[in-house]
Amino acid sequence: MTPAAGEALAAAEVIVGYQTYLDLIPEFLAGKEVIASQMMKEVDRCRKALDLAAEGKKVALVSGGDPGIYAMAGLVFEMAREQNASVDIEVIAGIAALNACAARLGAPLMHDFAAISLSDLLTPWEKIERRLEAAAAADFVVVIYNPKSKKRAEHIVKAREILLAHRDPETPVGIVTAATRENERIVLTTLAKMLESEIDMQTTIIVGNSMTFAWQGFMVTPRGYAAKYAL
Amino acid sequence: MTPAAGEALAAAEVIVGYQTYLDLIPEFLAGKEVIASQMMKEVDRCRKALDLAAEGKKVALVSGGDPGIYAMAGLVFEMAREQNASVDIEVIAGIAALNACAARLGAPLMHDFAAISLSDLLTPWEKIERRLEAAAAADFVVVIYNPKSKKRAEHIVKAREILLAHRDPETPVGIVTAATRENERIVLTTLAKMLESEIDMQTTIIVGNSMTFAWQGFMVTPRGYAAKYAL
Numbered sequence: 001m002t003p004a005a006g007e008a009l010a011a012a013e014v015i016v017g018y019q020t021y022l023d024l025i026p027e028f029l030a031g032k033e034v035i036a037s038q039m040m041k042e043v044d045r046c047r048k049a050l051d052l053a054a055e056g057k058k059v060a061l062v063s064g065g066d067p068g069i070y071a072m073a074g075l076v077f078e079m080a081r082e083q084n085a086s087v088d089i090e091v092i093a094g095i096a097a098l099n100a101c102a103a104r105l106g107a108p109l110m111h112d113f114a115a116i117s118l119s120d121l122l123t124p125w126e127k128i129e130r131r132l133e134a135a136a137a138a139d140f141v142v143v144i145y146n147p148k149s150k151k152r153a154e155h156i157v158k159a160r161e162i163l164l165a166h167r168d169p170e171t172p173v174g175i176v177t178a179a180t181r182e183n184e185r186i187v188l189t190t191l192a193k194m195l196e197s198e199i200d201m202q203t204t205i206i207v208g209n210s211m212t213f214a215w216q217g218f219m220v221t222p223r224g225y226a227a228k229y230a231l
Numbered sequence: 232m233t234p235a236a237g238e239a240l241a242a243a244e245v246i247v248g249y250q251t252y253l254d255l256i257p258e259f260l261a262g263k264e265v266i267a268s269q270m271m272k273e274v275d276r277c278r279k280a281l282d283l284a285a286e287g288k289k290v291a292l293v294s295g296g297d298p299g300i301y302a303m304a305g306l307v308f309e310m311a312r313e314q315n316a317s318v319d320i321e322v323i324a325g326i327a328a329l330n331a332c333a334a335r336l337g338a339p340l341m342h343d344f345a346a347i348s349l350s351d352l353l354t355p356w357e358k359i360e361r362r363l364e365a366a367a368a369a370d371f372v373v374v375i376y377n378p379k380s381k382k383r384a385e386h387i388v389k390a391r392e393i394l395l396a397h398r399d400p401e402t403p404v405g406i407v408t409a410a411t412r413e414n415e416r417i418v419l420t421t422l423a424k425m426l427e428s429e430i431d432m433q434t435t436i437i438v439g440n441s442m443t444f445a446w447q448g449f450m451v452t453p454r455g456y457a458a459k460y461a462l
Binding site: 001002003043066067068069070071073074075076077078079080081082089091092093094095096099100102103104106107108109110111112113114115116117121122123127128130131133134135137138139140213215218220221222223224225226228229 | 304335
């Protein structure tokens with residue numbers, strides 16, 4: 001958490017968030033009105049936060065990772081627009097899963113990359129496939145969000161097939177689950193073998209581009225210095 | 232800066248970095264060996280950091296933004312591999328330009344996006360064009376790093392042409408320069424008009440996808456809630 005996020009929490013009168021995240025920041029909750037909710041109630045959480053803000057309260061809506069990357073910031077704006085709400089909104093950047101997972105793996109995001117969510121809850125699967133195909137063909141490093149849930153075990157299988165049509169089976173793949181948390185798991189594998197590792201809802205997967213290499217347990221996408229300078 | 236980065240700096244015996252970044256963190260430099268260098272000497276900085284680490288010193292190599300996204304982490308690994316260096320390396324994630332710029336603009340990165348650098352210093356321009364084309368055609372939000380330098384004024388012109396071949400001229404475009412710094416500039420414009428705004432080496436540009444909208448000065452890419460739920 002950045003100092004800016006801490007300052008926003010300290011300045012807030014009401015803190016709204018998913019219970020699991022609020023449990024991580026007890027020191028910021030003392031003396032505040034706290035509204036906790038369960039998973040999958042994000043629409044309710046946003047509505048509550050906007051209602052309270054419209055009443056004139058300073059509200060902090062807590063998001064895991066970076067609220068601006070596949071997270072809560074967008075829903076707040078979508079809903080505020082629908083309601084024609086008259087509230088001041090500020091988004092405070094955080095460490096997204098892609099930042100945290102990249103750091104734990106080494107340096108896979110040194111070159112152009114595409115972030116793609118495999119969740120078809122709000123996006124047609126055909127569009128997701130088209131993006132996988134485009135990213136694979138143009139040699140982007142690919143960051144896969146939401147690779148699997150109980151209801152969607154086959155999406156990551158299909159995604160791997162699309163990538164394999166354009167990349168060497170030995171392409172490094174990093175599989176990071178619950179980055180920086182107590183139950184963190186990090187696996188450095190290959191496109192050929194990636195499905196042998198455990199993948200779940202807390203997992204983010206980074207697939208290297210044609211230049212990415214594995215070195216001493218790290219995954220590195222070179223920027224191209226070695227080709228230009230004597231290192 | 233995150234607490235993890237602060238702890239690493241506090242634990243370091245030597246701090247190596249670009250002078251402009253070190254000037255931002257004087258409180259971490261007291262009592263340390265400090266090795267500052269100028270822009271474009273990143274190879275020298277990495278070499279020095281690795282040499283000192285090989286001597287057994289705890290070295291912090293300071294990077295702006297997130298060292299893992301188009302920044303210093305990759306060069307450290309590229310060089311360590313070339314040297315067959317025997318040092319422990321840890322990357323600490325930070326707030327990259329894409330995180331900071333997205334937050335300042337609203338919520339443009341709520342859906343799949345591609346990050347593309349227009350610098351052809353270490354990458355053939357043909358490869359960059361191919362990625363722009365792929366990202367534009369597959370309706371990715373596009374984050375453009377290094378849009379312009381004194382020597383490369385025409386790349387952003389060409390990038391815009393490629394995007395315009397696939398997107399509405401009214402597609403929202405966010406132009407953020409020096410995000411969160413004193414000289415921060417934020418412009419919310421459109422693909423049609425984006426070249427009318429000042430763009431320089433400190434600028435990051437975010438081009439919306441086909442769903443991105445502008446609302447009260449913010450740029451928002453909907454996740455798709457409005458289509459699924461009554462907001």
